Amino acid sequence: MAGKNPFKMRIRKYSKNHYPGSGNLLSFPWVFSKIFSSEAYDVLRNTNFRWYMLGRFLLQLGLQIQTVAVGWQVYELSKDPLALGLVGLAEVIPAVGSALFAGYIVDRSDRRTILTFAQSLSVLLLAYLGCLTYMNPNPATHVKLIYCGIFVGGIARAFFATSAFAFFGQIIRRPQYVRASAWNSTLWQTASLLGPACAGFLYAALGPDRVYRVGAILALASLICILRIPKQGKILEEVKSPLLENLFQGVRFVLGHRLIFSAISLDLIGVLFGGAIALLPIFASDILKVGPQGLGILRAAPAIGAGIMVVVFSHYPPKKRAGNLFIFSMIGFGLCMLAFGFSKSFYFSVFILAMSGALDSVSVVVRSAILQLSTPDSMRGRVSAVNSIFISSSNELGAFESGVAAKLFGVIPSVILGACITMSFAFASLRIFPALRKLDISKLE
Numbered sequence: 001m002a003g004k005n006p007f008k009m010r011i012r013k014y015s016k017n018h019y020p021g022s023g024n025l026l027s028f029p030w031v032f033s034k035i036f037s038s039e040a041y042d043v044l045r046n047t048n049f050r051w052y053m054l055g056r057f058l059l060q061l062g063l064q065i066q067t068v069a070v071g072w073q074v075y076e077l078s079k080d081p082l083a084l085g086l087v088g089l090a091e092v093i094p095a096v097g098s099a100l101f102a103g104y105i106v107d108r109s110d111r112r113t114i115l116t117f118a119q120s121l122s123v124l125l126l127a128y129l130g131c132l133t134y135m136n137p138n139p140a141t142h143v144k145l146i147y148c149g150i151f152v153g154g155i156a157r158a159f160f161a162t163s164a165f166a167f168f169g170q171i172i173r174r175p176q177y178v179r180a181s182a183w184n185s186t187l188w189q190t191a192s193l194l195g196p197a198c199a200g201f202l203y204a205a206l207g208p209d210r211v212y213r214v215g216a217i218l219a220l221a222s223l224i225c226i227l228r229i230p231k232q233g234k235i236l237e238e239v240k241s242p243l244l245e246n247l248f249q250g251v252r253f254v255l256g257h258r259l260i261f262s263a264i265s266l267d268l269i270g271v272l273f274g275g276a277i278a279l280l281p282i283f284a285s286d287i288l289k290v291g292p293q294g295l296g297i298l299r300a301a302p303a304i305g306a307g308i309m310v311v312v313f314s315h316y317p318p319k320k321r322a323g324n325l326f327i328f329s330m331i332g333f334g335l336c337m338l339a340f341g342f343s344k345s346f347y348f349s350v351f352i353l354a355m356s357g358a359l360d361s362v363s364v365v366v367r368s369a370i371l372q373l374s375t376p377d378s379m380r381g382r383v384s385a386v387n388s389i390f391i392s393s394s395n396e397l398g399a400f401e402s403g404v405a406a407k408l409f410g411v412i413p414s415v416i417l418g419a420c421i422t423m424s425f426a427f428a429s430l431r432i433f434p435a436l437r438k439l440d441i442s443k444l445e
Helices: 006-018 028-036 039-045 047-078 081-106 111-133 139-170 174-206 207-225 243-247 249-256 258-274 278-285 291-315 322-342 346-374 377-409 413-434
Strands: none
Touching: 006 249, 006 377, 028 249, 039 047, 047 081, 047 111, 047 139, 047 174, 047 207, 047 278, 047 291, 081 139, 081 249, 081 278, 081 377, 111 139, 111 207, 139 377, 174 249, 174 291, 207 413, 249 258, 249 377, 258 322, 258 346, 258 377, 258 413, 278 291, 278 377, 278 413, 291 346, 291 377, 322 413, 346 377, 346 413
């Protein structure tokens, strides 16, 4: 035994007896293979899914940079909270107006083609905003031209939301939907964390025109990532049913599916009334007085909590009692926004926003799992279009509501009122939506 370590000898003997064929427990390749062979990481072996996640991450990073820059720039030019609300309205009108048609096209076309079309529009929009800022028209004209660009962005978002959801279902196996949704949300939240923080500091250091250029480069890189994924082909062949009937099939499916309808309805109320994201430029400028750098941190704060939560879900996905978890997370989200409305401390505000992001991510993961597991492949585009109208567009409609409420009642009272509405509806949903309250995701798989 001279010259040999007794501890290492015991480890080698243990690994030989309990893990035959594994080699040595002290061997790092074996350790890492055990870690990454778990179910949580199994979906990451899918090369197409890795490209998909990276593409969505880069695009979300670029769009978050755009959102922060537009919000600060519009408020700086107008000094009017209603002008911030109109940014959301300029995007939600084309997004809602084109969503059903986008879903119809996605279900009858190659989904990767539609996805890359939407990403190309995002690249052009960011380039347009950069050129517009460089030209520096008078403030009133500048704000109007920003609204025009955001209007085109709403069309791009409608096609992106429907095609990305449908394409996800083509590249992921059904048993992996919940974990893949969690991983996808992890990178999405990471981009939501990094994008605003970077945008705030870049805006202060370089000015808005260069910030938009950075966003355009990121969106272009996202397009290249998606192009690396092979085309998956069409799911639904051409049919001879009337156009209007096809357009509204997704609406009828969602309204007739109690579980999907209840999940979307609850999330809609939370996003529409509970959020205060659109008003953060006012909080950063006039209430907390932390400038564009502080705005970036405030915008990034929800993603910190959400990122932590979705990493937990990727290892321990919510299955049993997922419905109760969904509902009580919305109640907690409302409480967080109530506390944020009363806060006068920058650091406490960041903490509260991080908590709200963690609770909001619960609803995102559960709702995504319900949609993916309950929607037929042939209807993914149209169902995603309805989801986009109810949820994605409600972000912008909620921004408009926040701007109007802030104009009528004041910034802080509008946040408090929205939080109270969110909590009231979440409590009521315990009785209104029994199917959601009793949800067990494992029974859907």
